Amino acid sequence: MPDSGPWEEDYTRRGMLWGGVTHDLPDLPLRSRVLELGCGNGKTLCAMIQRGWDVTAIDFSSHAVTLSMEVIGVSSHGHVMVADVRCPPFKNDSFDAVFAMHVIGHMDEMERRQITNKLPHILKHGGILFFSDFSTDDFRFGKGDKTEAATFRRGPGIITHYFTQEEVIDLFSKLIPVSIKIHQWPMRVLGSNLVRSEIQATFTR
Secondary structure (H helix, E strand, C coil), X not given: CCCCHHHHHHHHHHCCCCCCCCCCCCCCCCCCEEEEECCCXXXXXXXXXXXXXXXXXXXXXXXXHHHHHHHHCCCCCEEEEECCCCCCCCCCCCEEEEEXXXXXXXXXXXXXXXXXXXXXXXXXXXXXXXXXXXXXXXXXXXXXXXXXXXXXXXXXXXXXXXXXXXXXXXXXXXXXXXXXXXXXXXXXXXXXXEEEEEEEEEEEC
């Protein structure tokens, strides 16, 4: 399992790292078997469970998993576990949908290739993968110590990779692209108007 130390430090120091509005979620049938990679403190997990899906969520940070379990309480439709998202511990054809939202971008190139080779197998035939991560148009692109092409280390040691649309399609070449787009929104930081920019993509098996 990769070093979770920087994330454990961040969660311990800052608690609920992720707040704000939950990503728009797609329409999936009730009781769809769904996997969330990198559930963090449970922000998106809660919204998924409210849709009536049977959700399994994993994160390599034990502190994050504890926070997620506190958020969902005793829900019978949510299952949270500590696991390495690069090598999901699930059988082939396990899930109707997989959500990889701002998690693959925190891996180096070898790890990104490792996980995207695994994901097609755990999706059912006709299953859907939902991806989102920051694009090279994001205002934080280039900030921090460069570790690889378009990848930068910040804070306690967390890396962030910034994607192009072409790169995302190539990364998931074992799946069929359904849609890919750039989503941008304004953010005001220290009196400056800045732009957050992410790539949102959907693939099917």
